[in-house]
Amino acid sequence: AQKITQTQPGMFVQEKEAVTLDCTYDTSDPSYGLFWYKQPSSGEMIFLIYQGSYDQQNATEGRYSLNFQKARKSANLVISASQLGDSAMYFCAMSRSTGFQKLVFGTGTRLLVSP
Amino acid sequence: KAGVTQTPRYLIKTRGQQVTLSCSPISGHRSVSWYQQTPGQGLQFLFEYFSETQRNKGNFPGRFSGRQFSNSRSEMNVSTLELGDSALYLCASSLDGVRSGEKLFFGSGTQLSVL
Numbered sequence: 001a002q003k004i005t006q007t008q009p010g011m012f013v014q015e016k017e018a019v020t021l022d023c024t025y026d027t028s029d030p031s032y033g034l035f036w037y038k039q040p041s042s043g044e045m046i047f048l049i050y051q052g053s054y055d056q057q058n059a060t061e062g063r064y065s066l067n068f069q070k071a072r073k074s075a076n077l078v079i080s081a082s083q084l085g086d087s088a089m090y091f092c093a094m095s096r097s098t099g100f101q102k103l104v105f106g107t108g109t110r111l112l113v114s115p
Numbered sequence: 116k117a118g119v120t121q122t123p124r125y126l127i128k129t130r131g132q133q134v135t136l137s138c139s140p141i142s143g144h145r146s147v148s149w150y151q152q153t154p155g156q157g158l159q160f161l162f163e164y165f166s167e168t169q170r171n172k173g174n175f176p177g178r179f180s181g182r183q184f185s186n187s188r189s190e191m192n193v194s195t196l197e198l199g200d201s202a203l204y205l206c207a208s209s210l211d212g213v214r215s216g217e218k219l220f221f222g223s224g225t226q227l228s229v230l
Contacts, residue, residue, distance in 0.1 A: 033215060033216050037221075042223055043203055043205070043223045043224040043226070044118075044221050044222065044223040044224070045205060045207070045219075045221035046221070047218045047219070047220070050216045050218070052215065052216055091158065093158075097215045097216075098213075098215065099213055100163060100170065100171045100212055100213055101209065101212055101213060101214070101215075101217050101219070102148070102160050102163070102171060102173075103150075103158075103160070103219060104160075105157055105158035106157075107157050108157070
């Protein structure tokens with residue numbers, strides 16, 4: 001079974017600073033995918049970034065980067081230059097790399113960005 | 116391109132009633148998944164439909180059912196509502212649901228309150 005753990009219920013950061021949201025995972029699958037989604041108060045889950053377990057380089061998407069440490073089974077999200085609009089819930093999720101891409105989610109981290 | 120549309124946005128029902136939620140996926144997407152989000156259990160996979168067939172199912176009782184139409188629109192039905200069914204129900208669509216790293220595009224959800 002796959003499991004995602006997010007140990008930070010909430011994080012605070014000042015505008016323009018960088019912040020790291022932690023995610024550890026557990027799986028017996030030899031290959032898998034890791035995702036981060038953002039959920040603002042509107043409820044919609046917004047895709048941020050994806051990392052495949054066999055990808056050699058850490059994924060980056062604009063201000064988002066994924067610090068993937070396979071041996072530690074961690075996939076932390078780094079947001080650089082935080083903006084007020086980054087205030088939201090952030091979910092780490094994983095899927096198998098083959099077959100149906102069901103997402104298993106962590107419990108989420110609420111990020112608050114202050115001016 | 117229009118995003119995933121879920122209707123209604125809010126629903127209030129009483130115990131024992133049944134409810135139907137609707138989801139219109141992004142044009143061209145054939146896989147539609149449903150997730151339940153509650154404060155206690157987090158985000159949990161309900162089921163997935165592809166080409167009008169339920170292809171994958173999560174661990175929910177038979178009171179939860181769904182269907183998909185030929186235009187890929189999907190409905191989810193919950194019969195004999197219980198207080199614990201109060202949740203945000205999220206619909207997600209993707210091209211075919213089985214590609215490694217395939218993004219899921221989520222709607223804003225239907226907030227169901229059972230009184």
